[in-house]
Amino acid sequence: MEFLMSVQELNHLLSNKREIVVVDVRFDLNNHTFGQDAYKKGHIPGAIYLDLNKDLSGSAEKHGGSHPLPDAKLFAKKLGEYGIDTKTNVVIYDQANEMFAPRLWFMLHHLGHEQVYVLEGGMQAWLDAGFEVTKEIPAYGKKQFVPQPKQHAIVHMKEVKDKVQANEAVLIDSRARERYLGKVEPMYKKAGHIPGAKNYFWKDVMADDNKWKRVEALHEHFASLPKDKEIIVSCGSGVSACPNIMGLKMAGFTNVKLYPGSFSDWISYEENKVETKEQ
Incomplete structure (x- = not known):
């Protein structure tokens, strides 16, 4: 199973205007504004930002644990607003090879999306390769993400x-x-x-x-x-x-x-x- 994508592959896809949504999920458990601040300072072109606490987790009061999965229908609606449906190629990155990109990878797989990749080495590998970063916030056309949760997961x-x-x-x-x-x-x-x-x-x-x-x-x-x-x-x-x-x-x-x-x-x-x- 191929779940990883290299920075070279991603750069090639972006350079050739291939339809793809890049998701920045950088986060720090000890500094909850780190990811959003880092995104504003510079991110991979075309990347949107999703926050572990605000987007990738539900209410701890309604669900068990400190980072429960969000409501599937509400999360699917949010994905659609960012131009993601179950046929959209999605590439996710965090700061390096950390836990946050695999979290979203799992969530998307759980909702029935298979075309999902984690960027090997994350933002650090992208910077080390000398590829472009931007402060521009992208706009995607809305789509409808129809979740098909794999309850057995x-x-x-x-x-x-x-x-x-x-x-x-x-x-x-x-x-x-x-x-x-x-x-x-x-x-x-x-x-x-x-x-x-x-x-x-x-x-x-x-x-x-x-x-x-x-x-x-x-x-x-x-x-x-x-x-x-x-x-x-x-x-x-x-x-x-x-x-x-x-x-x-x-x-x-x-x-x-x-x-x-x-x-x-x-x-x-x-x-x-x-x-x-x-x-």
Whole structure:
């Protein structure tokens, strides 16, 4: 499966006026205005900006977790306003190879859109290649994005609990090892991980040169996971899980699902236990 696009390929498509929508999703969890500010200072020509908190997440009061998925119909309407339907080629980038572009990649796939690519290396690779940036805000003709949600692509807390306890699925925690083990927890009131979860830090889908690992390396990275079993991927709030979902699919895993609420949702239920031991 080809989910990545190089900056050279994107530049070629833009130079030849190919129909494509570029989406800038740069964000910083510690500085929520970083992405919007960076976009205003300069972005890839033709790029629109979508914000993790305002556009790629729903209301935490109505849904579980700190970055719940937005309402599918409302998000589809927003996509249509930016000239995106299910036939539009979409290329997404963040600052480098980070978690935010894969988040939107997953959301679009979940809504039935297949022609979606993450820009390898993000904005940094674009700048390193010496390609043009602009401050111009693009205007796209409106389209109608008709969502066809793949309901099997996501699972919720009760399903996670039941399937892991029954050994019907493998649960992955995508956070850093120190957070998985409960040694540090900068964001939530409880530390540790969901019982039964195995730790696969999301940054480990990247190679030493900070590029995505090639397919063979991803096969090796996920070699201990059974391909004939459901894989549920979690993290803190359903964002950093998405690079792992991309990596698993690139490695040939087909039954891969996201727990959108992840650890932040899990600990919102007082009866749910957490663990700090390695699985």
